[in-house]
Amino acid sequence: MNNDEQIAYWNGDAGRKWAQRDALMSRMLAPVAEALMDHANIEDAKSALDVGCGGGSETLMLAARLEPHAEVLGVDVSAPLLEVARQELASLGDAGKGVNFVEADASCHDFGDQKFDLLFSRFGVMFFEDATEAFTHLRSAMQPRGRLAFACWQSLANNPWTALPLKAALSVLPSPPPPKPRSPGPFAFAESEYITSLLGDAGWNDIVVTPHTISMDWEDSGGFEATAREMVNTGPVGRFLADVDSITRDAVHAAAAEVLAPYFQNNSLSLPGAVWLVTANN
């Protein structure tokens, strides 16, 4: 399986930009990690693997939630994001004992003899070229009856925080070819039946896919216009802006600002989002 395109993406501009904004992103996405931990019945795990751990904020939340001596390993392909994770870990001193990070492709990495009780992920498992093969491999790193718990996005239509700025951007930019359904990316697991069938094919049992709604709250980063720019640049629309000239980029930001303005209230740009909370057992 070849995940080179995603590995290059998360080590390029996108990974570096996310790394710079990781503190803001981790505050915004903390409720998703909390909802998943509350939902997934994970408390007994003594060892956990956090797949696509990024800047590691949810890895550290997970470690704090599990048994005092739990071992938690965060795995990610992005060097810039892992640098953030390792800095955060170092700042914890002894409180971070038991947590480690490894730079590797989770879909094929050899995790050695260690078998995990829990495979956890917040938005880190939708980027595999061959998802069934990846989840089969990950299952082989689990204890018998090991638990799977991950959060992923529902469809674009159920996520106005991306759909609205995307529509605005495409009123300015030429439409890209429609993405192949289920191809690697934030919305690869939009269809719950697909998640159920791919996890079943990968040998997981007791698969449950539960809808959960969230509010995506971008903190005020210097007034409405600056906050809207931040949101557009950081979210999936940012992918379309990497190679455009500054006039086009400004036009996209102006179009997005128009549709986002009603959502800026109390110093926060808040739009609805919808995720799947997915659980299964080995």
Ligand SMILES: C[S@@+](CC[C@H](N)C(=O)[O-])C[C@H]1O[C@@H](n2cnc3c(N)ncnc32)[C@H](O)[C@@H]1O
């Ligand atoms: C949307 S980010 C989520 C990061 C983090 N879990 C969070 O919620 O803040 C997706 C992460 O998955 C990682 N990723 C993508 N493909 C991967 C792979 N094959 N193996 C490990 N990590 C991967 C990316 O580098 C990125 O850090």
